Amino acid sequence: MPKQVNHAERRAEIDAIVWEIIAEDGIAAVTLRSIAARGGISMGHVQHYFPTRDAIVRHALTSFLAVAERAHPIPDNPDDGLLVLLTHAIPCDESQQLGSKVWYAYLAESITDPDIREIVSKALRGTEDLATTLLDGDRTRARILLSAADGIIYRALVGIVTPQSAEAAIRELIATS
Template sequence: MPRIVDHEERRAEIVLALWLVIAEHGIEGVSLRQVAAAAGVSMGRIQHYFGTKEALVLAGCNALVDNAYAGYQETADATPRDRLLHVVSQQIPENDAGRIGVSVWYAYVAKSINHPAVRQVLAEARRGAEDECARLIRAGRSDQGAGDEADGGACDPAALEQARRLLALADGLTLRVLVGDLEPAEALATLQAEVDHV
């Protein structure tokens, strides 16, 4: 049989180029030729690994949420409060790399409005993040508050609403930082105050 290459690595290279194109020209600026040029490969290669533009864009979306999840799992041995702060403030861009990542993320968010497949991927990720945040909030409470340990699922809805509030606030602040209306430090300070207030 013929020569074998690392399939996943090739795909990752192309997806990275896709993200660069999205960050620079938005999702409407994505064409196979542009991505191929950014990756320094031929159009044929992209077709070989993704088949269709639609599949490429969707793969880029999945890779994005996989990346975020991997980043979260690296905080496995931190305190619940710190992990919560990480989830909530990870998307605040602090450098150029962060700006690229979050601008790509927002591009997908906008696309999800009219694109069911993208919407499903993002909705699943969002639900996962909310559940995880709710868990962290409960864990943080039972850490310090030594009063009532008898809760198992009773205060669940309250914690989940708190999680939703936190994540929604983070989304809104992220957008302002991304557009340049807000300094990253201010957004982080607001989020930190909110996390500590919970």
């Protein structure tokens, strides 16, 4: 009897390899060869699931967004929801650090890659819409809080501030705005 292969699981494994490469070396380092070498799989195996490098990079982004959404559910309470929305990307542990590196790499890539820009823009609009809802329709405040939180998280990612001080700053920002 032929071996049953879970294709979604195989794609998820490739996505995880892509995220590791991006976190360590940037999006430019993602190639069929680097994925195969990192994963200990053949290039043909990678190409079986993704015909091109661009398809892999796009799929890894959409999968990344879905995983992040599942990992950080937004509580029903608007105050708690806003706090989760604004702090979930603070690099407090290894997993969050990888996630932040991957997200900011995709943000940078979206400046020059229209396909990535489309996916990132949709995600950013969704986040802004959610923040606006949590803030009783105040889109301007949502934009300010999201932008400030992004800057604070980026500073934590590059080591200018600690994750703890980043969270404290975001909490203060929420309280005073």
